[in-house]
Amino acid sequence: MATSGELVELSRQECLALLAAAPVGRVIFTDRAMPAAQPVNYILDGEEIVFRTANGSKLAAATRHTVVGFQVDEIDPRTRTGWSVLGVGEANEVVHPDRLAELADLSDPWVDDHDAHTISVSLQIISGRRLQRAAPRQADARAPSASEPGRTNPVE
Numbered sequence: 025m026a027t028s029g030e031l032v033e034l035s036r037q038e039c040l041a042l043l044a045a046a047p048v049g050r051v052i053f054t055d056r057a058m059p060a061a062q063p064v065n066y067i068l069d070g071e072e073i074v075f076r077t078a079n080g081s082k083l084a085a086a087t088r089h090t091v092v093g094f095q096v097d098e099i100d101p102r103t104r105t106g107w108s109v110l111g112v113g114e115a116n117e118v119v120h121p122d123r124l125a126e127l128a129d130l131s132d133p134w135v136d137d138h139d140a141h142t143i144s145v146s147l148q149i150i151s152g153r154r155l156q157r158a159a160p161r162q163a164d165a166r167a168p169s170a171s172e173p174g175r176t177n178p179v180e
Contacts, residue, residue, distance in 0.1 A: 034152035052093035109152035
């Protein structure tokens with residue numbers, strides 16, 4: 025029989041800590057009026073997601089001056105535990121040379137030729153939940169009395 029779990033809301037600080045530790049997340053955006061999601065490696069700089077993408081990519085075109093979602097998670101199907109964090113914010117291309125130089129030292133694209141555009145997402149909304157094992161239910165510690173229905177008095 026499967027053990028049930030419970031969802032626990034995460035604080036903003038817990039969400040940021042999980043975002044900082046995860047190496048890959050998903051950018052959620054609109055592509056021709058349809059929802060789309062693409063995985064990216066990224067860094068968290070303060071409360072800003074930063075990733076790079078290629079010239080001419082759908083992701084580069086779709087993430088300029090638009091509101092996007094950014095999602096990371098880690099789920100263990102065996103233990104039925106894990107967490108999920110969703111951030112929402114406006115995406116913008118980083119173009120200032122000083123900021124680009126600063127970010128160049130922080131991030132390293134995993135895919136060749138995916139460094140033409142540096143995109144930042146300033147997170148205005150962050151939410152998250154942790155799926156954890158439910159605490160064991162406390163059995164009723166009170167012993168039934170002899171006068172309760174279904175209970176017989178012992179023979180003396």
